[in-house]
Amino acid sequence: MSAQPRHVHPTAPLAPRALLTGDPGRALALAQLLTSEPKMFNHNRGLWGYTGVAEDGELLTIMSHGIGGPSAAIVLEELCDLGLQRAIRLGSCGALSDSLELGQLICVDAIVGADGTSKALVGEAPIVPDRQMKSLLADLADHSGLVVSADLFY
Incomplete structure (x- = not known):
């Protein structure tokens, strides 16, 4: 993959850990619930991403990836290229x-x-x-x- 992500265009740093969800509205709700002062770092292609300080005092990124495996794979690969080390996917099944x-x-x-x-x-x-x-x-x-x-x- 190229050094410049094509779907995630961050305007601020990401955390090394993230929660991923398909729904951008769920990403916003999780960011507001789980972090203090979440800052949106991506809204490109409707893939909303936020980074804030979690309860443990460490940064936490919360990112939407859209529906389905192909979209999730694209976003996850691009986040890893940007320094993501651990991810948990939350969502519907x-x-x-x-x-x-x-x-x-x-x-x-x-x-x-x-x-x-x-x-x-x-x-x-x-x-x-x-x-x-x-x-x-x-x-x-x-x-x-x-x-x-x-x-x-x-």
Whole structure:
């Protein structure tokens, strides 16, 4: 990738850690909830990004990436080129289990990549989260388990 990102045009520094979400409105709400004095650093292409100081006193970036794997992959790659080191994706998902309720948090054990982006990036290899990050998040979640990434939303 080129040194100059094409979709993310930051007007201020980013944090080395970020929360990612598809919806720009959700990015704004999270920035207002989780950081003090969040500053918008990107609004190019409707990809709203904010950096502020989190409760632990460290900078936190919150960024929207639009809908779907291709858009998320573009934004994540560009953020990594800008210095991002850790990211957690927050957002919507469907479920095949009646035991899940709206608003519950799921900590992902592994992902079945049934979409084009996952297959292009990792082939048929298993997609698993960072073990240390997963162990830190597991106690916060209502459920954990296997998820599927697919091209179709409905």
